[in-house]
Structures are given as structure tokens and as C-alpha cells.
Amino acid sequence: MLRYLLYVLYVLIGISLGVWLMPLIFEILPWDIPLILDNVLVFGLSGLLLFLVFFSWTLPKVESLIRRSEGLILNRSLAEIVSATLGTLIGLLLAVLISLLINAMDIPIVRDIVPFVVAVILGYLGFQIGLKKFGEVLDFLPGNFSKAKEKEYKNSKKFLDTSAIIDGRIVDVAKTGFIEGVLVIPQFVLDELQLIADATDPIKRDKGQRGLDMLNALQKQNAADVEIRDVEYDKLDVDHQLIEIAKAEKGAIITTDYNLNKVCQLHQIKVLNVNELSDAIKMAVIQGDRFSLLVSKTGKEENQGVGYLEDGTMVVVEDGKADINKTITVEVVSVLQTNSGRIVFAKRVRK
16 A cells, blocks of 8 residues: 555656756757647656656665654554654744744845754754653643652552551562552551560460561561551550541551451441452352362361362361361362351262
């Protein structure tokens, strides 16, 4: 298609040059031309033939140049193309203003040549600036997208609950980069962690120390996006205080506490529950599925065996007590969703 368009373009250029130049050429010839040749049709055909004889070899080169230019343009986004076009127009507008000043000098050579050169240079510079400095150009626009996006990112605050810090999975989730914005740990949450770590109960003390370790690991891997907020607080409980600060700053709360999750929903506060995230990415099993399972211990009910899927989901095997420490094939009977997670009930497949 492009080749045919170039053929048409070359024909039009040849005819136009013939109509414009052939009368001037015939006038300077030392002899008179016949009247039959002195007409527009002959001029146009003569110009076309001469143009094709001298310039037909340029057709493949022009086609190749256009195709390369087309490839460069198609690799750019529409926003960049629009920016480059606006840059070119601004450059040409400046060239027009400069040309007006030059024309006022009334110097023949300067008046005829310099405006054209200035237009080419400023048009090219405007195109390059608009194309290659697209991101910086946006910074000068009112309500520019880049700063708005950066501001939105910085204002996207996630307040960590004590339970989510002790749980520890938030460290791995943050490491993957799925959480955007700033992770904020208010001072009252840190104080509660320290209080738990200083408890006399060894179980509580271990939880508190684990929470402090997880917090240190979180700070080390995401130092720029983790903030310890030194805020004043009264004798309200930590959950209430966390809800108040999240509501005031229009942030979200990251927790594993089921009750806090429900209270936040009543206050219309966005909640990111680590347990719900874990359930969402767990291996999906449905009734009738069969798979191999290592029965690792006895269940609560008589003759029950218990095993675990790779994602930690508990599988209760009917009459599986006799198969402890064995890998057997089981079939899913039902799946129970609880507040603490998912439990799969299965039976052994007899061969």
C-alpha cells in the first residue's frame, strides 16, 4: 500500500514540477518550440518523465525511511506522540515570532534564508524535547499525573495491628511488593508489643519477642516504607486507638484479629486481613478431588487421622488413625470454612 501511495506522490510531484518549470526552460531555449507543445499537458508529462528518469531510484530508499519512521512512532505511546507534536508546534510558533523580527530588518538574504533555518531547528528541538522529556514536561502541568501518583502512594497508609506483627506473615507479604504505600506502626502498638514481651507468662513473652523480631525484620527490608509513629494516646485499648487513627488519616488496618476486622467494617475502615489473604491463595480443593496425603497424627474424634496440605490446610481423614506416618490417597468429602481457616474432611480411597 505504501509503495502505491509513493507512486502517486512521485507522479504528482513530477507533473507539478513540469507545469511550473517547463515554461521557464522553453523560454531560455535559443529556438522557438511548436505551438502544439506549448500547453499544460505537455509540460506536465515532460516534467513527470524527467522526474522519474532522475529520481525513480530514490523510491525504495524513501519507502525504507518511512517504514523505519513508522516503526519508531508505533513503539511510542500516544501520550508521547501528542507531547512531541505539541513540542514541534511550540518550536514552529517561536520560529514564526523570530521570523517577524528578522523580516523587520529588511535584509534580503537574511530575510529569505534565516527564517527557514530557524523553523527547521526549532521544530526539531521542540519535537525532541516533547518526546524525550515527556515525564519532566508533565511535572510543569497543573495537577500533573506523576506527582499526583506519588502523592497518592505516600498517602496510602496501612496501620499494623499487634496481631499482624506477631503473626509474622506480613514480613513475607511486604517483601513480595504486593503492599503499596507506607506501613505505619503507632507507638501504642509498639508499647503493647513490649508489654507482651515483658510478661511473666512464657507463652505471651515468646509472642511479644517474636513480634519485636518481626518488626525489626520488616524495618530492615522496607526501611523507606516503614514508619514508627510517635502519637499521643490515652487509656483507650489498642484496638480502639488504632481505629481512631486509621479513621482520622483515612488509612487501612492490617490485622489477623477477626473481631477487630468486624469492628473496622462497622466503622467503614478498609481492612487487610492476613488470614483472608492466606485463604485466598490456598490450594483450592473441592468435593470429589483425590490427592496423596501424609497422615501425621491422630484427630480429635475416634479413629481420625490428620494431615496437612502444602499450604498448611488441615485435612481430617476418616478412619485414618491406622495410617499415621503413611502416605495414602484420599478423596475430599467436604470442606468447612471457619474463622481460623479452612478444614478439609476426606476418606481413604481403597484400591
